Amino acid sequence: MRFGLLDRYILKIAAVATVILLVGLTSVIWVTQALREVDLITGKGQTVVIFFTVTLLSLPALIAGIAPVALFMATLYTLNKLNSDSELIVMNATGVAPKRLTRPFLVLTLATAALVGWMSVSVMPAGFRALRDLITMIRADFVANVVKEGQFVALDSGVTFHYRERSGQALLGIFMQDRRDPNQPAIYIAERGQTAEADGNSFLMLEKGTIQRESRDRNSSSIISFERYALNLSALSGDSDGAGGGDGDKVIYKPRERTTWALLTQDKNEPYYKIQEGRFRAELHNRLSAPLYPIAFMLVAFAVLGEARTTRQGRAVAIQLAILLVGAIRIGAYAAWTASVRSGFAVVLLYVLPLVTIAVSASMIAFGARARAVLDRLTDSLAAPFLAISARWRRS
Template identity: 50%
Template sequence: MIPVLDRYLFRQATLAFLGSLLVLTGVVWITQALREFDVVTAQGQTLWTFFLVTGLALPSLALVVAPVALFGAIIFVLNRLNADSELPIMSSAGVTPWRLMRPLLVLAVMVAVLVGTLSTSAIPASLRQLRDIITQIRADVVVNILREGSFTSMGDGLTVHIRQRTQNNTLLGIFVEDKRDPNQIITYVAERGRVLENDAGTFLVLEQGSLQRKEAQSLDIPMVVFERYAFDLSPLADDGDSVITYKPRERYTAELLMPDPSDELYKAVPGRFRSELHERLASPLYPVAFMFIAFAILGRARTTRQSRATSVLAAITIAFVVRLIGYGATSLAGSSAAAVPLVYLVPIAAVVGSIFVILGGPRRLRLSWRSRRAQEGYA
């Protein structure tokens, strides 16, 4: 049977955590979504593709936001308990700091499991799928070349214009000017056409049109009328079947644990594989470290006359510095394998230091120092 106090504290902290997680993730998602809005506007994709692309980034956002949301939730709960005089009453009733911290630690462990699952499994899978979708969009000739209502210069002297694209992907009002050959300019005009992809390549099949060929050394411009004409677009299209090189962050954890020695990217930057692996494995330690930091500074009862603003600011500063040092350790691990233990020592040291504070270590040191000074004075 779970004690009432544990259920009460766990419920308060969980609700605050979920609220913070939703708000922070929503804010960060909106900023990312605005950056990716060109997937709909410039790239001609549907709203479904837009939400799919931005939705696949949510696990990465949650990985960053979850420890921060937990940290903010614990600070909020401890502050509210003290402001409502619940924390002093619990302390007066004999509730020890460890007893008070137990439900918060359970929540921190649950968040750590969530963060570990995201970092080792969900994020690599989502980022890999995101890379596949972006590659497919970039390889889509109809989207990137045949843009409705605009003259699109494809470089090397080729300009394409499509007046309209129907729902069944029929193209109307097609204009193509080909200046790739310096000795002649070919202009294609057709009433309609379609893009055809087969084993031979990608073709723009023009129907009911004409072509004009102007030679560089001739004033004549002969015209040829055709019923059907296949214009080869293969040189302009990215090879969608080409091998995609995934970045270390997009690799599965098993691929980081046992990288392929023949992998060109691994041979070029083995340190990035090492730092990414240990960053994933160490990330679940930070929710627990943040919980201990918040509790060490704000877990003791104080009178309502004592301002806790300084303590809140100190907790935020310490958590920020710990995470910043953690990123620095990860960067060092990418440069040298000898720095790998630092990736884990940073959050562990934060936990040990917080436990020292919770046990009253600083106060005992101050009393011991005063006692020695007093003894020296009497002597």
Template identity: 50%
Template structure:
């Protein structure tokens, strides 16, 4: 790659990385704040918090990478124009094609990155996220049982633990009034959380069960040495995992199981998800070409570039919004698959044609006077 092209490539690549990191950090922070209850209410460690929220980054990068590339290309071209570098390059014989080559190379790299994220990383991260959240739900009962506090697991179910010593729970009190008017109270000297065959139990030892059928009656008391209280309904650990279309592997979307209940219920979702993954790599190239069409020609410092930048932003926003609309249409209409791919391709082709259009030759205005008009006369 010649020196000029390396210079443009490096300038744009650095801007792209900076913009992508900043945008991802801002959006990730807003998303992560919603999950603070993992630490505050559900007793998880800060590392679990970062692990779970970090799994959303591949999904964010697919959306933000084309936008970051557009911003980087627009910034780099605007800077080159502002410093009159494009004017000097043009005067030295560097045409629009050579200016486009480093930008196109960067766009292809970003497209490859977006493609890998869409086809492989996103479903992997979302599946891992589902597994992590399931483990958090399964572990939440063990983590929220804090010493000396009455914990309401759900309505009419309260648990109290006097002391936690390692994995053991000492001085356990459980009041279960879900099956009104019957009220059941469990008292135990010790206990522990046990997971077995996908189910979670609070195993109580050396205690008693008091059952009160209705007000005014004496409770029936039963002493036990070992009793298992089922916590699976509150953990969701026993539920059969059913992956959403976005969490399915790309191979599963290409060849879905005809007997899959989720596919039978929403075949359009599977179709839309598959083609959305395949079309995502086209948007970085289209957005870069739009930026180049708006700012790739040499301009003097007296020529305003604000209108061109605004037009490029509007074109990018319109293309992306239209793409989302067509993808949603694909859920219910199979023929919309052609429009899904045609939209970014046509947007990029139109931008490319505009960038390499021939400027109209300047001529005398009608009624002009002067040497040129006299010569024509």
């Protein structure tokens, strides 16, 4: 595909708009998320470097989610600008068909889809995994150096920690309550303990203590005494999906923290997989379908605004229609992702939604005048009630 001066001109406008929107939207959302992590500095005694590292590891997920929307908004902006400056009218008058103008947008869309695919398939799970490991390190440092004598503090949601006093590097009189599983809460009591690192995991080595477990389903309890017990801090996760296990087991990564290859070659006999099979399925297909949405969103914008429009009202209604369509697709995709946790059939919708949108939008662009007539009738019918209300308001 040979690029001419017109293609480069349109591509420059759309690309600059996409980058500005992507950076702007990502920065705003990142700041709001970063403010929620200020407790790392104020409450858990971490450095500014750790604070920024934790918040920056969430950027791949933000970029993967925001990039399709930024591309859609940039496409609307570019087409509206070309139309407002009468450039689309001139192009049409000189015989440039609307579908010919899709070339620069397709180049930008394929680049955006590649970015989203790379983020979703590779970078995002690596970021979540690194974040999990970093939080483990923060938790171990918090237990060893930040928690003060005699205080009851929350290590995670449902996990309360306390120790009586410190003797060198050892903590004396340890008490920990784990209520993450409401049906089987546990209480750990030990005379002393000390944090340690092994195989990339952080452990709290407990000495001379007991573990009391309650089973509320059976209304029973059990007490286990131990001389030495390794409590894996990496397994303490505040999430409610059951990841991480406990009792010193090896840390278990959640579906979003596993590589795409690991999800594709998942061991069906893994106990955690048997419990959370739906989450594994939803996570895998959400990653694989993610690159389709930038293509769908761009084609929706182009199908609605790709041809010259001479009335401002027509453009405004067309833009509103495009926003409604993209919003409906995004909500439908989120609903399909949620439903796919419980139903394997819902996985199909993750692909059907963008593919049907791509097919319909591409057909409207390809058939040109006929599709434009249908779209104009639709926008006119949507605009008619608002125009009637406006006319009545002016007469009154």
